[in-house]
Amino acid sequence: MAFQTKKSNARPAGDRLIIKGGKIVNDDQSFYADIYVEDGAIKQIGENLIVPSSVKTVDAYGQLVIPGGIDANTNLQAPQKGQSPIDDFYQGTRAAVFGGTTMIIDHVLVEPGVSLLSAFDQWRETAEQRACCDFSLHLDITRWHDGLYEELETLIKDKGVNSFLFFMSYKDKYQSSDSQLYEAFGVLRDLGAIAQVHAENGDIIDEEQKKLLCLGITGPEGHVLSHPEEVETEAVYRAITIAKQANCPLYVTKVMSKSAADVIAKARKKGMVVYGEPITAGLATDGSQYWSKDWATAAAFVTSPPLNPDPSTPQYLTSLLACGDLQVTSSAQASFSTAQKAVGKDDFTLIPEGTNGIEERMSVVWDRAVTSGKMDENEFVAVTSTNAAKLFNMYPRKGRIAVGSDADIVVWNPKETQTVSAKTHNLTVEVNILEGLEFRGVASVVISGGRVVLEDGKLNVTEGSGRFVPRKAFPDAVYKRIRARSKMAEARGVPRGNYDGPVHDVISMTKSVPSTPTTRGPPCPKTQTGTRNLHQSGFTLAGAQVDDHIPRRSTQRIVAPPGGRSNITSLS
């Protein structure tokens, strides 16, 4: 092959390439055209392109040319219980590229007490050294407090991070309370970022885990028993309620069950700005393997929320994906070797959570959704790439084949099939949860940053060639509605004369406002209000009020008027 040798530089000049004869599939339309790529970007699209000589030609006859996939949820470095995933940025992105994914957004897990910025810098540095495809980063905030505001502002404005994950689970470790979520969502909305949640009720899980361990259930089946579907559904419902109150866009990671997906679908019908992300594992398989007699197999499936034991779940999620109720597919890749998982061999709560899926993601969606007729090829591009690019503000640089976009292109062969096996996959993990499943649809050529990185089944990646893709705040796809609503949703008070009747004397203040150092304070810690001098009030005895001449509701826009709801919930 005649293409250039690897650049040690992180910014390879890229090949000059022409992709010929393929059917270009974007999320809105498909058409036949050739693509000319130079310097890592798409320079021309059309037929009979005039291109310089000595250009490498990629033959795409009879195949689809699609924008490279974007995997919006990977954990290639986030440690769990002291162990780093066995597949790091290099292994992970290599596998990603093999499956047709040319960009990942990895989660930076910021341990409580660690500075957001330092965690971000550390992640970015590692990824720049190791990643073989472009990447961006989400930040997982494990302990919210007001002091984070400045760091968030820096991250969003200067560092190109516009999405932050909060945990509603992992009690006493990462879990955020409703108040914290509300405050954080408010801040994120002001800064123009997207709130992501890991939606499971950590309190209930914690109790259920205790109960199950008491019952003597220590194997991986305890994981799914202690993370029942309802607990996920409940948290999704709550997260949506909180986001609604804070008027903040919400992105629910890892939608694993039918009922959770339904809650999202219903909320969207009511006009909520909420997005749902099913993952490879949830779309391809179910949770029956938790009861496997083979501990290693059962443990490999452990992830949170768990795979649903209901075997119709994958089909259902695929359907919702096809009709647009769920928007983005990701992998939630986090692979731990069997030895790592075995840390929890006597206690399922210690099993590191995470499944593989980064490599199979695109094939799974193609096989389950497109070949089964649920989805067309454009929709396929949307859920594997374009929607993620839009939500996270990388569009049209990523997620589209258009002049000026990054040359992250996949030549997709919809006819070929592959069988998943741990022996042949590109990850190091020993157990593949999709072992033995056959999927139609394979990436035959992958171009990342203008370089051919997969061809003829051979990977040709360079460690460290991936670039960090910064993402700007206020993505249009998400924030246009939010902005309009912020203007609409301001509550106004009723101007009324001062109340001038008798006021009951509050004598026993000790009862209401505990000055005693109990841990519980009054609902609103405004101790002054109760003790106001009630004899001083601003009303005049004239009886006339300043606003007497204003007829009721003449000038006031009352947002929650009689006969209406106070918030916009009935947009279609």
Place this chain on the structure above:
Amino acid sequence: MSDCRRQWNREDELPVYLAGPISTGPNQRKSFGMFSSVEGAFDSKTIDFDNYAVGRKGSRTPRSGSRERVLETGDPVGKTPGEAEEGTVNESTAETEDGGPGVEITNSSGKESPNGKSEKLLIKGGRVVNDDQSLYADVYIEDGLIKQVGENLVVPGGVKVIEANGRMVIPGGIDVNTCLMKPFLGTHPVDDFLQGTKAALAGGTTMIIDHVTPQPGDSLLEAFECWQEAADKKACCDYSLHVDIPQWNEIVKDELELLVHEKGINSFQVYMAYKDLYQMSDSELYEAFTFLKQLGAVVLVHAENGDLIAQEQRKILGMGITGPEGHPLSRPEELEAEAVFRAITLGNRVNCPVYITKVMSKSAADTITQARRKGSVVFGEPITASLATDGSHYWSKNWAKAAAYVTSPPLSPDPTTPDHLHTLLACGDLQVVGSAHCTYSTSQKAIGKDDFTLIPEGTSGVEERMGFVWDKAVAMGKMDENQFVAVTSTNAAKIFNLYPRKGRIAVGSDADIVIWDPDSVKTISAKLQQSAAEYNIFEGMECRGGPVLVLSQGQVVYEEGKLQVQPGTGRFIPRKHFPDLAYQRIKFRNQVMSKKGVTRGMYDGPVYDVDPAPKYITPAPSAKSSPTSHQPPPIRNLHQSNFSLSGAQTDDNVPRRSGHRIVAPPGGRSNITSLG
């Protein structure tokens, strides 16, 4: 029907030859003793509707005969007005128009004793309406108990006869949610047990279940005794008590056990709102649910997301909104629906019955409906205020009026809410109507005149409760009279284990009986109500249907707008744990839902070495950490394991799943959520 019935009454006056045959037929009852209930009185007379329809006229006659028998010993004077009317050929409407009493009482001379316990009463000519059926029957009451139900009752002489004239005779209402002593910043509601129960009786409610609301740190037991003492002194009708759990800890557990086993309390309220005061975290709720389930109690939940409310309140006060409109603005409907959803999820996980108090919004009610469809054991209680009015008044220019509506969860500003709730009530998706009666005077409400979060919460409704259900559900054709009895009385009695002592007109039940006039119309006004509050949130609303006569413990306590009550006549009614309606399903599910692990060989592969110092101990929790901070689970010593290297395992010979019932198998769900 009542008009019709009245016409039949006139038929009583028909010549005997028309009615003759049955009066002498085999159905005629023999007395089995003066004071014993007549065996089979209920059955043969009431269930045999066909016979009844045919023998209408005939069956009237013997009763009129029996009346004559009574009148022989009784005072004939009381009989006159009604009888005169019956004798006329007027249309039945004329009867009501001319203002004549619908119910008349005939006293037997000199027999009426001041001591009500020995009073003997006969309610004649009424239509007894229970939750399952309606039937024409007389009711004989003695010693505060219903002794006989049926026709042609043989009663001793000297009984007081109440002529129901075809009106409905229903079990007295049970108001499951009142707060007649709930302190707020040291002040107590203006309607105490005396005022409150008076209002209840005037509205046809003969039993209340009041909330004992101890403050955090108070002893539940002491609070209970304090409430009981106050109620024993003042209450005019029977009462029972819910106990609110303001916080969750070990001491509370012991007290709960005592309350359930020795004090006759089977329902406890927990709060998901009132942050930093009563609110419990999900973990605490889970523990509380688990514990209360073991005790066989019903968990009442005040469902609102307190965290978000606190945030919203801060925001709204920050915006300078201090009036009562801030109250609904800071407690939007979603927060209620969310908390209801969460409470039900918790209930499902623990497998515990959940009772949602104060269902105020459509979305919360729908959430309950959906959960019931999936088989959850959950009950919903709309209240008078949410059934009769909406939250538009929070925007009233009149501060006192707006403040009067302040309650939590707030009334929904959506004016279609009452209608929707009535519909769900009629179809059984909501079960019980409470009043959440908790009235504060305007001056008490004015404590919060500059800050809506300080306005004491509570609306009136104990008196209007039954009337509005009738007016808005039965009179509108949404509900029949039996369902009316169910939602106002019987369901509550069943859920809280008072049935059949309360909530039913049957032999042996307490004589808490209401004679209900479906046609009376009254306009609600604070001046005419029993409640001491100056402002009635239903002011000016018209309400069809109301009690004509109310019997409590066999005593006439309300008649034609006049109350005759004595403070302290109300008795505390203890309630046993494990009410059948709530717990039968729970018990079966318990048996089915036990979880089993998978027996598999020990994992004998390599185990990754974990840094023994656990990296992830949560640092000192800031004030905003999740509510209860435990240490993260300690990391086990993974070097000690008990597997043997022999390779053979003790259970190698057991084929997979042979002996194990796996409750969440592949292809199934782990919980029973899809019962029809």
